[in-house]
Amino acid sequence: MMQPAQFDAYLVRLGLGHLPKANEEGLALFQRAHRLSIPFENFDIHLGRGISIALDRVVDKLVRSKRGGYCFEHNALFSAGLAVLGFNVRPILARVWLVSAPGVVPPRTHVLSLVTIGDRQWIADAGFGGGYAPPMLLEADRVAEGPDGGRHRLVMDADHGWMLEREGSDGWRPQFSFSLDAVYDSDLVMSNHWTSTSPDSRFVRHRIASMVLPHGMAALQDCRYTRSSLTDKVDSEITSARMLQMRLSLVFGIDLERDQIAALNLL
Secondary structure, three states, X not given: OOOXXXXXXXXXXXXXXXXXXXXXXXXXXXXXXXXXXXXEEOHHHHOOOOOOOOHHHHHHHHHHOOOOEOHHHHHHHHHHHHHHHOOEEEEXXXXXXXXXXXXXXXXXXXXXXXXXXXXXXXXXXXXXXXXOOOOEEOOOOOEEEOOOOOEEEEEEEOOOEEEEEXXXXXXXEEEEEEOOOOOOHHHHHXXXXXXXXXXXXXXXXXXXXXXXXXXXXXXXXXXXXXXXXXXXXXEEEOOOHHHHHHXXXXXHOOOOOHHHHHHOOOO
């Protein structure tokens, strides 16, 4: 359970001077503020620190130390904040298809939140590094548009349950699939452990950061930097430690010391 002082610090981190209401509009406002304020990143894996999803540790890292994290950290913080606001919320696990190899069923390495408001259910996600979908009503084929103009929908997949898709130039592309099965703390610990330690995990093989912008997204994978909106995309290569340190600080809000930059072993 999130303590009052932790929640107050979280609101300051998000730049929110008032409490969102426990309704559809409040859910959208709270998720958007979180994604605009706290970066997605996996650097602690490569700095040898590991990833803890204990709430006190997550608050210390993402709120007090002004770092980022990946989905298990983001959504631990976000869902705890939703509970304080009075939302009925629980975690659900997902398979990420966006970066999976063709023909390979990916493991459940993503967590998001199922939120019940009245008699309707929504999915909310403060920790998907590959894009931004607003909170979505759990209803097939209803299209939701994000602030960057990106369009998302939920469809039913015969083998994998609910599938979140994003529309692109080549049509609708799967992002992740999920079921509504109960998820326990032990499930989250196991999924987080595999994601942060397995040599097959994308987060072990790559150094990754992303940041939601008011009308787009900035992303870093190893030395490749991209900044995109619905109508424009910039793609460049990081070529020096100084450039990497400055880009992380100015774009992603991640301040690493020079020795930490070196320990990432990118350059």
